Amino acid sequence: MTPPPAFQPASGNALAVLVGTATHVHPSELPAVPQAARNVLALHDALAAPRGSFGYPAGLRTVVDPRDADAVVDALVRPRDDAPPDRREPDVLLFYYAGHGFADADERQLRLALPATLSTRRGDGPSLPVREVFAAMTASGARQCVAVLDCCFAGLALHAPEAARVHLLTAAGEGYQAGFLDGRPDLPTAFTGALLDLLHVGVPDQGRHLRLGTLYRRLAVILPASDPPRPDPVQRTVDDSADLALAVNPAYGTAHTRDGLHRRRDFALLARKAAHRAADFDDRSRAAKCLTRAVQEARALTADATAALGRTDPDTVYYRELLGVLLGESGDLVSARAVLTELATDLEDAPDHAERLASVRARLVG
Numbered sequence: 001m002t003p004p005p006a007f008q009p010a011s012g013n014a015l016a017v018l019v020g021t022a023t024h025v026h027p028s029e030l031p032a033v034p035q036a037a038r039n040v041l042a043l044h045d046a047l048a049a050p051r052g053s054f055g056y057p058a059g060l061r062t063v064v065d066p067r068d069a070d071a072v073v074d075a076l077v078r079p080r081d082d083a084p085p086d087r088r089e090p091d092v093l094l095f096y097y098a099g100h101g102f103a104d105a106d107e108r109q110l111r112l113a114l115p116a117t118l119s120t121r122r123g124d125g126p127s128l129p130v131r132e133v134f135a136a137m138t139a140s141g142a143r144q145c146v147a148v149l150d151c152c153f154a155g156l157a158l159h160a161p162e163a164a165r166v167h168l169l170t171a172a173g174e175g176y177q178a179g180f181l182d183g184r185p186d187l188p189t190a191f192t193g194a195l196l197d198l199l200h201v202g203v204p205d206q207g208r209h210l211r212l213g214t215l216y217r218r219l220a221v222i223l224p225a226s227d228p229p230r231p232d233p234v235q236r237t238v239d240d241s242a243d244l245a246l247a248v249n250p251a252y253g254t255a256h257t258r259d260g261l262h263r264r265r266d267f268a269l270l271a272r273k274a275a276h277r278a279a280d281f282d283d284r285s286r287a288a289k290c291l292t293r294a295v296q297e298a299r300a301l302t303a304d305a306t307a308a309l310g311r312t313d314p315d316t317v318y319y320r321e322l323l324g325v326l327l328g329e330s331g332d333l334v335s336a337r338a339v340l341t342e343l344a345t346d347l348e349d350a351p352d353h354a355e356r357l358a359s360v361r362a363r364l365v366g
Contacts, residue, residue, distance in 0.1 A: 006209040006245040009091040011055035017075045019063045021099030029119045034185040036098035037064050039192040046199040052247045058082045069128040076136045089141035101151030110156035134162035150191045152177040155234045167241035172231035190230045194222050202251030204260035210249045213242030225274040256308040268297035291330045298323040312350045
């Protein structure tokens with residue numbers, strides 16, 4: 001089935017507000033998050049036109065270490081400087097936050113830390129209730145509202161009634177820490193770093209633009225398979241918000257090249273790794289889901305490599321064996337045996353593949 005076209009906001013009528021709380025002032029007990037500032041600056045560059053969907057400078061606002069909650073809300077509600085008098089509402093309003101996140105007193109609503117926030121345990125001092133962010137976004141009249149939250153317990157944002165019309169992408173579920181304090185302070189956080197990698201490198205077997213839904217599905221494999229493993233990201237869509245294009249896909253058109261095929265193989269292996277890790281934690285449902293994803297990726301990879309490179313090209317042979325292995329691990333032993341038997345038959349007439357043939361035969365016997 002052909003996917004619907006990506007929604008590309010007019011670069012002159014889209015606004016991204018990127019916020020990071022990197023430092024905390026005395027007497028705050030909170031540790032600094034220098035990665036938050038790096039996240040904001042790097043994401044600004046990735047989202048800026050012409051590759052990103054947000055025109056610079058009017059379409060991008062960065063707020064590092066906001067003085068108070070009003071500074072953030074003002075950045076959201078203030079129209080673009082170049083907005084025409086008869087068109088004050090943006091097509092797309094994107095809000096991004098990096099820093100400490102914590103639950104309020106009733107532990108059901110997310111609050112975002114500001115430099116003067118004293119403690120996430122008690123929520124002392126000024127902070128920004130995320131519901132105020134969502135209320136401001138909804139009041140903007142934007143056709144699409146998107147919030148990307150890279151903080152601990154970010155999944156709590158789903159409880160906010162004001163988020164009903166906001167596409168949410170969060171670094172962690174409501175009961176999980178984002179885990180960025182154990183990373184290198186000179187690099188982006190794990191979640192935003194993975195997002196930036198996708199925006200910079202692209203996805204070979206996807207369309208001309210990188211959609212929110214595509215980015216989430218990749219992150220849902222990459223982050224749990226990373227070292228150390230990171231929490232599963234969370235996404236909640238609104239209508240067709242998953243089709244919103246954040247940027248041009250740098251890897252568009254490379255799906256059948258040797259380099260593109262290699263990168264698709266790497267992603268299939270990451271899905272397999274995520275499945276094995278889920279199995280280690282006895283999360284059978286997630287393990288099965290990740291392994292199914294790995295099989296799907298390997299099946300498409302094998303078909304495309306066969307068409308582009310030939311049945312007995314060394315890379316194709318590897319992909320075909322990988323597909324057989326993954327089918328076996330998924331429990332589809334009949335299909336696994338069929339794939340490996342066909343591969344062994346092809347390799348019998350290819351003397352350069354003697355070592356690979358022995359490997360395939362050993363798998364068939366095993």
